[in-house]
Each structure stands twice: as C-alpha cells, then as structure tokens.
Amino acid sequence: MVGSKTAPQDESGGSGAGLLCAQQGGDAMDTEQAIPRHRTAIARPDLSKPIARALADGIITKSSSLFDYGCGRGLDVTRLRALGYEADGWDPSHRPTARIRSADVINLGYVVNVIENPMERAQTLRAAWELAEKVLVVAARPDWEGRTVAGKRHGDGVLTTRGTFQKFFTQDELQKWIKSELQVECIAAAPGIFYVFRDESHAQSLLASRTRRRSVPVHRPKLRQALYDAHRDVMEEIHSFAADRGRLPELWELNGSADRLTTASLSIKRAAAVLRQVIGGEDWDRDLEAAQDRARHDLLVYLALAAFTCRPKASHLPRDIALDIRTLFGSYSAACEQADQLLHSVADQSAVNAACAQSEVGKLTPEALYVHQAASEQLSPLLRVYEGCARVLTGNVVDANIIKLSRTGPKVSYLSYPDFDRDPHPALASSVRADLRRLDVRYTDFRESSNPPVLHRKETFVADDYPERDKFTRLTRQEERAGLLEDSSSIGTREGWRTRLDNAGYQLRGHRLIRTPRRRPGSASA
Numbered sequence: 001m002v003g004s005k006t007a008p009q010d011e012s013g014g015s016g017a018g019l020l021c022a023q024q025g026g027d028a029m030d031t032e033q034a035i036p037r038h039r040t041a042i043a044r045p046d047l048s049k050p051i052a053r054a055l056a057d058g059i060i061t062k063s064s065s066l067f068d069y070g071c072g073r074g075l076d077v078t079r080l081r082a083l084g085y086e087a088d089g090w091d092p093s094h095r096p097t098a099r100i101r102s103a104d105v106i107n108l109g110y111v112v113n114v115i116e117n118p119m120e121r122a123q124t125l126r127a128a129w130e131l132a133e134k135v136l137v138v139a140a141r142p143d144w145e146g147r148t149v150a151g152k153r154h155g156d157g158v159l160t161t162r163g164t165f166q167k168f169f170t171q172d173e174l175q176k177w178i179k180s181e182l183q184v185e186c187i188a189a190a191p192g193i194f195y196v197f198r199d200e201s202h203a204q205s206l207l208a209s210r211t212r213r214r215s216v217p218v219h220r221p222k223l224r225q226a227l228y229d230a231h232r233d234v235m236e237e238i239h240s241f242a243a244d245r246g247r248l249p250e251l252w253e254l255n256g257s258a259d260r261l262t263t264a265s266l267s268i269k270r271a272a273a274v275l276r277q278v279i280g281g282e283d284w285d286r287d288l289e290a291a292q293d294r295a296r297h298d299l300l301v302y303l304a305l306a307a308f309t310c311r312p313k314a315s316h317l318p319r320d321i322a323l324d325i326r327t328l329f330g331s332y333s334a335a336c337e338q339a340d341q342l343l344h345s346v347a348d349q350s351a352v353n354a355a356c357a358q359s360e361v362g363k364l365t366p367e368a369l370y371v372h373q374a375a376s377e378q379l380s381p382l383l384r385v386y387e388g389c390a391r392v393l394t395g396n397v398v399d400a401n402i403i404k405l406s407r408t409g410p411k412v413s414y415l416s417y418p419d420f421d422r423d424p425h426p427a428l429a430s431s432v433r434a435d436l437r438r439l440d441v442r443y444t445d446f447r448e449s450s451n452p453p454v455l456h457r458k459e460t461f462v463a464d465d466y467p468e469r470d471k472f473t474r475l476t477r478q479e480e481r482a483g484l485l486e487d488s489s490s491i492g493t494r495e496g497w498r499t500r501l502d503n504a505g506y507q508l509r510g511h512r513l514i515r516t517p518r519r520r521p522g523s524a525s526a
Helices: 019-024 049-056 075-082 118-131 143-148 171-182 200-211 226-230 232-245 258-263 268-279 281-309 319-329 332-346 349-358 373-378 381-394 469-481 494-504
Strands: 065-069 086-090 103-109 132-139 151-154 157-160 187-190 193-197 368-372 402-406 411-416 430-435 440-445 506-509 512-515
Touching (some): 049 132, 049 187, 049 193, 065 118, 075 086, 103 118, 118 132, 187 381, 193 200, 200 319, 226 232, 226 268, 232 258, 268 281, 281 319, 281 381, 319 332, 332 381, 349 381, 368 373, 381 402, 381 411, 469 512, 494 506
Parallel strands (some): 103 132
Antiparallel strands (some): 132 193, 151 157, 187 193, 368 402, 402 411
C-alpha cells in the first residue's frame, strides 16, 4: 500500500489505494476504507523536506530522473519540472492513472508512516526499492512530532481525531527498519530522512563530500607567462583542484578541460610546472602542503565515520577517493589504521574534553564547546569525528547553526538561532540532541517559550573570517565596558537579559548599545 506526502508540521501522510493491486492489475481498495489514507495528502507552499534535502545533497540533478512514489497532489513533481528536472509521480488517490516506473531516484516521502499494517508497510518499502535504479529516498515522521498529534493508540501508531493513521519513528528505529527490510545500509540525510544507494561507491562519494572542506584562498599568479595566459581556464581548474584535494588531477577529473589540454599538447605535470613558475615556487609548495594536510584530515574523518556504515573495501571506493588515499597515505590500510585510532579516541571522553579545551575555534564553557556551523570544519579531526558521529545518527539538521559538543558525556546538540546575524542576542528556536551512547535523538521546541535562552559574545562562536565578526566584537566590548556581562548566570534567558539592560539604563539598536533616554519630570509614563 502506498500513501501520499505529509508535511512534518501537519497530521498528514498517504492516501489509500492498494499498491500490490495497482502493480498486479487487480482492483484497488475502496478509498472509503476504515482508515482513509487519502485525507492525509496536503498542499504545501514549498518543496517537501526530502526533495529539498536530496537537491541540496546533489542526489537529484538535471541529468537524473526522479519518480515520486506516493506523490500525493504531485506538487513536488510540478515544481521540479518547472525547475528543469525530469520528474514524474504516482499516487493511488490523486494520480491513479499515472504509470508506475523505475527511475534513478525514487522518493518514498512520508508514505510508510500512514500505513497501519506493518507487513504492508514493509511491502511498500521493498516495492519502492525495486524501482530505484540509483538511490531510494525514504522519509517518515520523527517521534517528537507525535507530541502534537491528538488521537488514540492503534497498532504501533496513532489513530488521529481525523480518523487517519500515523506511525512515528525514532531516528534509530527508522534506520534499523530500512536496513532490516532491504538488507542494505542506509545513510541519514536529516532527521526522519534516509538514503539507500544501489552502488556503494555513490554512497561513499556522498559521505566523503560531507567531510571535505570548502575551498580556501590560494596564491594568484605573480608573473605573466604566454603558456599560462593561452590556457588560463585549464590552468585555474588544475590549480583549484590541487588546492582542494592536495594532489594534481587526472585527465578524467577535469570538467571539460581534458580535450583542451590534449589539443595544446600539454600534460598535467607540464601544466603544474607552469603554475609553479607563475605563482612562485615557495607559494606553490606552501599552498600544496597546506592542502595536503587539510585533505589528510578530511579523509581520516571520512574513513573514521565510514566505519558506522561498514567501511567499504578498497575495490569499492570511488576512483577519485582511492587516488586521494593512495597519494596522501600510500595505502588504504595505512589510512584505515590511522582512522581507527582517531575513532577510538572519540570513545575516550577525557580526550574529547581535552580537545574541546584546546580548540582554537568556538566558545568554551565548563560543560560544552559551542561552535558555529560555518566554523565546524576548523575543529580538530577528533572533534570533527565526535560531531560526525552525531550526524551519522541525525543526518543534516537544516535549521541548526550552532553545534554544542558536550564535555561531560557523549552528546551533541544542533541548535537553531534563526536570527543569529541580525539579532544582537538571538533566542534559541529549537534543539536536536543526539545521545551517542543511547543512539537517541531528541527534539525540543523553544519557539513558543516566553523566556528562551539567548546568546552573548557571538564573536566567540565563529571563526576569524566570519563576515559579521567585527560587528559582534564591537558590541561585546561595549557591553563589557557597561558591566552588562558580569554575573552571566542571570542573563542567559531573554527576560534575564532584558532586566539587566533595563536596570542598567541601556537599550540596543541593532548591534549598538545606547543609553535609554531619561524621561523629563512630569512626563507621562509609557
């Protein structure tokens, strides 16, 4: 049985014709069944979370095909087509005449959570997997959303007040269920969203890309050289690749530049020699050495975390990653040995605590290290693996911008401060906490709180190159001079902070601290 999409904030899910009947040519179940699944299909203003996540992760591309299996009203299909993607979908209630077909990417988004029969639920998952030529995207409602749904227990889920069924999954439960039914490892994309790949090398490419850092500025050419000027695009691509990966590319790794190199009778090594000449030998060597250090750390983090999804055999590695490892470590076994040592260090809470205390980025408290998401790649390899262990469980928590690394126990929290840049003291909107010992993921919503936690000293959370850091620093200095940040235990919440400002006679205008205007004697009070 297949259902339609649900929005996580809504009590919604799938509609109700029989999948097996639809595939085998039999009669569909009466849509006025006891549990009317068709009622759960909704209209949403944007792309669904699993589709948006798959686009962000490069799972859905302009060169791939997508089939939305249980597409509800088909709004994801319509929007993807408008954006130039090849997309189609089927739904037993809303698009029953559409042809069910295979595709590169199959989306089973918020379908399994509306199927009340566990056997039928598993059959639906397996049927969707059969259609997936490259990857299956599975999304279901996380357990914390069950708190907002009124109803009564029904089987392993809830029969809502609208008469529809909802099954809420813990993150670990959903992952284990998918793996058990399909006998294939799956990768957490986000809370309640998983990817299942046909080709293990594609899965490893995704995992490796998550640990590869952003491009860093490199030295630009200082000299004019005719060969460089004549083939500037190719030279810059080779230079950028070396700065990212710590090695020279192979011809097949260049984006359309290989033919131009061949036409010019240039080899990669000859091009690199020209680059070294125009950039300067010392600068080129320094850039390449720094890139190699970054790439080694990135690979160690990737290989350490790959152990959670059964680290691949050397023969199953993507070609580019195999080249990275051979160039930077000499052998796969040597790289895995170092990665294992790193992973074992993460299990030592004292080592984690020491790494937090020594971190060059982030705000350190007795209980935790807090770091902005944009600066997380500047953490030490040990702390990157520590955070990565949580992300293996949660996937990407899209709205989170502050990561809390606990120093007292194996827990990582992803905190959402929606107005971090604009608000001088932003309030916490939500928290997703991963307990690595219990494999438990918990969500806390602060949006309706009258007195949520707020941040101070924002510059301490970000790296030195963060665009707004100087503005944050100036405000902190003003607040320090005014004595507002003393006795910090009483200003950690919105009301506590407002009280401190009022009592001291200050107010904030953007990221500037100003004196509260004094009322004239006899004037009316506000």
